[in-house]
Amino acid sequence: MTRTESSALAAALQTALPDGAVLIDEAAVERYAHDDAEWADYATPAAVVLATSLDDVVATVRIAAEHDAPVVPRGAGTGLSGGANAMAGAVVLSLERMTRILEVDAAERYAVVEAGVLNDDLRRHVAEHGLWYPPDPASQAISTIGGNVATNAGGLCCVKYGVTRDYVLGMTAVLADGSVARLGRTTAKGVTGYDLTGLLVGSEGTLGIIVDVTLKLRPLAGREDRAIVGWFPSLADAGNAVAAVSAAGIVPAALELIDSTCLRAVADWQEWTLPEGADALLLAKVDEPGGAGEALADQVAALFEDAGGTQVERAFAADEVDRLFLARRLAYPALERLGPVLTEDVCVPRGAVPEMLSRIERIAEEADVVIANIAHAGDGNLHPLIIAPEGDDAAKARAKTAFDRIVDECRALGGTVTGEHGVGILKLAGAAAELSPVALAMHRAIKDALDPRGLLNPGKAFPAGT
Template identity: 60%
Template structure:
């Protein structure tokens, strides 16, 4: 059992060293910071929650944790789906919620400098005022923060064409595992000096340092998009359409899948008048300029029809098109209203999408588990959502077995255990299977080098035996 004298003394020290109101110790409050949105991922109770407002305050927290040997878990908005921000007993949770400054938007260099607590959608709105665009757009963009997006290397609807968070992070300021405040990366258009520590930090889920500032690359605002919608009788048919779009050489600006269960849940919640006649809806978009956009949309339409769509159309109603994509973004919170939802995040080669969707259907039947499907289908990033009745422990056990089987099947098809949600706690076993012992050892060597005291987010991603004790 952990001796709580260290955490108590640390909390007292932080209250002395930081401005008033930064440190929270009331268990009724700290409990609300104990976990993210990952269903059934274990978590403990933090001894304190700290809400710093400056990089120097973050360094003070890190150094105090090092001095007292107390774990530090960094948290953004808590929207994660892998348990990556879950507390361990007696730790300090460092919340970046008060670090919300957009420090700079540079139209000439097409970059922005932000603090980690900036909400993704707020950055995108601010950039639009300068005719610029920040592409990474997770479905949680209205709530998730840039720091959290960087920690998990988040993707989103646009990533099929524009890439994920790592493709847009130019530089970082962060506090190291020895308590130093450092900068890595660049602001220039080119730069290859030294090891790429910036990319190493992106996707590290708070296990290698505490990010205090992010410099991101921006793009010009896009042309209006052309939207294609297709209804399919099965997820496998929709998967064939996805593969056909790739074979046709089209790179859509979005290619999203949403099934009937998700549409029904969204409509029951938001009363949007969505049709639930189709088993699966596939939504494609092109933002190519001028006539090329219409041509790409027509190619996608043909792919949908040849793959067996029961109905397919190029939308001329922008409001209707936006409603469909809004339903896609709302699918997860809508399904949460039905009961506990265990969310997958596998990614497979595009050619394997139909086969993987078929295997997910078979897994659902084998484990008697309701699995709804949403997906960034255009890049093979699938999000099966395993739904169980509240309080049904047997259903929970079946869902967890189905979760493991989905990971195994994704790896068998040459895929990966996570495309954008991160490893956290839920995918550690799957990561071990994916990487193998030699590469796993390399990951642990990196962790040892950057966080020698193992203070940062212990037990997450690549866990060490002593971190699980």
């Protein structure tokens, strides 16, 4: 796209959209050029649209199509795979200003919300109606529901309560031709036609722009949080405890692992003191009420101790449980203070968690990089965080090597290359290795069927090449 073409596109958008909705100044387009995966490629978009209505989204998609420009949808830009990274001449379409909660039906237990509503804001709002929206990505305070749905975000409580997909009953999406698709239902069950709602969940904006979603909710009451904290002398010991909990048939409400690198980063930042000789922390939560919960917490604590856990502690009050889980949520921002972070997101069989952790340690050593580990360990979903000092290109290259080797080892252990962050751009090579040629051909056929000109977030979510 030439500069003249870009200007014509921007002018057309400015004519059609409300005042202030279209940004073209250099600082703005740079700010919206990528999500939180700066390591992935990105380029400068032609314009940024801050939509405030369905009409804005339709107009943007239509005008972009008239100008042959790709559209890159985006929520808060907290993605970690480059799914919202722009290509040159693209229109970045941000839904962050679409923050209305359109409906909460307490009796039927669903909510209809615009894509830009923050996960935490939804959670707080529905709690006032006695309802609960479980999916809780660690970014819940800053990520949007639209982004959560577009990437099928996971989170901490998924191990028991499922991922975003499990809560999406329907949506309004704008397709590549600007038509508006109303998909799904509000009833508890329904099998009318193909599951198009489910197809769009996790499709990273490549099949349609998600404008609002209908979300299934659960009753807020009926759970009692109990936390079990275990410090372990080694990562391997912690991994064995995870495998033991899974093998015992226990489904905790969360089972998170944090290694010493993360812990030290959080402790330094927050001025906390860590116990001596602890190399990894496991945080488990069970939420069965009453005696059943108490018995389950005892069982988890015993398994932690059997696996070599030292200082296995219990917490019951909600405030205390929340405080313990704060360390987990702070791990990523704490590490980002140390330098650019390349975030992995592999998912292996639960029983392979100890082996995968030890392979990651070996890779860190061999590639001479710092790898910190946080993990939704109960799901086998590991987030090795590869850190390279700012401006050290050699270290950055070694980090990329480590990233690729982790993907290979995860595949060798029967895992999947992305557990919850999405393919975006960073995992295109991994996805090409994981998906069979027939499955890839199906992806291309569906993409071509719904977006024949390839204008919606092209090059993301699956490897387009043959």
